[in-house]
Amino acid sequence: MSKYLFYPGCAMQTSARAYNESMQEVLGPLGLNFEEVRDWNCCGATEYLGISTVPAYALISRNLALASRQSNGVKTLVASCSACYLNLSKADHYMAERPSLGQMVNVALAEGGLEYTPGTLEIRHLLDIVINEVGLDVVKERVTHPLKGLRVAPYLGCMVPRPDYEKRWSDYEYPDELDRLLKALGAEVIDFPLKTHCCGGHMAQISPTTAFELIRRLISSADNYKADVMVTVCPMCQMNLDAYQNETNHYFHTNYKMPVLFFTQLMGLAFGIDAKKLGFGRELVSAKEAMSRIGIEVPQEEPKTPARRKKTTGLPMPKMPGDEEETQ
Amino acid sequence: MYTLKSMAIQDKAYKDSTAPDFSQTFVDMVENYGRSYEFGLATRHYLKHFPLRLPSMAPMGLGMLSKKRMDITPKHIEGIDQLKAILSRAKELEVV
Numbered sequence: 001m002s003k004y005l006f007y008p009g010c011a012m013q014t015s016a017r018a019y020n021e022s023m024q025e026v027l028g029p030l031g032l033n034f035e036e037v038r039d040w041n042c043c044g045a046t047e048y049l050g051i052s053t054v055p056a057y058a059l060i061s062r063n064l065a066l067a068s069r070q071s072n073g074v075k076t077l078v079a080s081c082s083a084c085y086l087n088l089s090k091a092d093h094y095m096a097e098r099p100s101l102g103q104m105v106n107v108a109l110a111e112g113g114l115e116y117t118p119g120t121l122e123i124r125h126l127l128d129i130v131i132n133e134v135g136l137d138v139v140k141e142r143v144t145h146p147l148k149g150l151r152v153a154p155y156l157g158c159m160v161p162r163p164d165y166e167k168r169w170s171d172y173e174y175p176d177e178l179d180r181l182l183k184a185l186g187a188e189v190i191d192f193p194l195k196t197h198c199c200g201g202h203m204a205q206i207s208p209t210t211a212f213e214l215i216r217r218l219i220s221s222a223d224n225y226k227a228d229v230m231v232t233v234c235p236m237c238q239m240n241l242d243a244y245q246n247e248t249n250h251y252f253h254t255n256y257k258m259p260v261l262f263f264t265q266l267m268g269l270a271f272g273i274d275a276k277k278l279g280f281g282r283e284l285v286s287a288k289e290a291m292s293r294i295g296i297e298v299p300q301e302e303p304k305t306p307a308r309r310k311k312t313t314g315l316p317m318p319k320m321p322g323d324e325e326e327t328q
Numbered sequence: 329m330y331t332l333k334s335m336a337i338q339d340k341a342y343k344d345s346t347a348p349d350f351s352q353t354f355v356d357m358v359e360n361y362g363r364s365y366e367f368g369l370a371t372r373h374y375l376k377h378f379p380l381r382l383p384s385m386a387p388m389g390l391g392m393l394s395k396k397r398m399d400i401t402p403k404h405i406e407g408i409d410q411l412k413a414i415l416s417r418a419k420e421l422e423v424v
Contacts, residue, residue, distance in 0.1 A: 014399055015366065015398065017396060042358045042362065047354040053422060054422045057418075058417075108415070111414050112411065114414070243388050246387065247385075284391045284392070
């Protein structure tokens, strides 16, 4: 088992829970051992660096310092979230490139009894580890249930391949790593032209109509290519395309029902792991129908409406037969 | 790009944009808890800037809650005092 330090980031425990669940399931078959950085904090997402510089890098670097202290000889820090990967990479890169920034960040870290020397850790994305450390030959060996007949749109988003400080990706505008991985799983991969276009990030909250247009373009393109599902490596992309798809439909009077899944979920299915363990059913646009087309049953959890609180006092209401046993 | 954004926010060289307020709310929550708090962030932002959008957001919000993709309460890191001390010193060092 190859050991790595792992920085999950906030989304893996909340909005991207399916990503975390499916990743944990495929680590063993891939021979990966991830040790979580203890007491990590938020990386600041796409917001903190727009407000400040030194505090933003200090926030990120606390994680690098904690990981470095915990490393015990392990050099690689893996992030599964694209924004986290980019922020950790940025801090490591710019602390080295701008020594004055690195010095100020370390002065701040010293207030918490921490320090970080840029270059100590190697920051890598989970997809990069699967492709370049595990390798597609091993992935193919683990496939017991090829995803034959499933048309997938590989969607990376903009934060993984750019700016690519360490030249890890095949192309920063049109990388093919995710395509090759999904092909290794037996899926039919479309040549998705918008694979590194932006999903809107937090625009869904800041300027909804801008976000809706970005989301519509992506889903419409995947739909035009007759993709059954879109597959992503990024929690924010998944959240925007999945959770805001309904509002986008409403805004444009469209009726897209494009499931948006994490690549680790499809890996798990191809490895023969039970769909329930892979976070299926957590998506708001159900993948049930798309997956049933290739003979895979996945759960579909419908959002449950919370039960109404019963009032013990209030205006008398008309009663229907059968209401008696419910009255308190 | 972030430098320009930061300068624009400091000079208030923007109008009709909720982005600076959103960023500041996000940052405030991270500084208080050490983790992002999507439910609090979204609720506060929509109530302040897009209250009429809330009814159309309800199905999505309920879906996220029922599928355990959003926590109602924030998560705290253990070393929040350490983080606050680091950020406090970093703010003193900040030069634009």
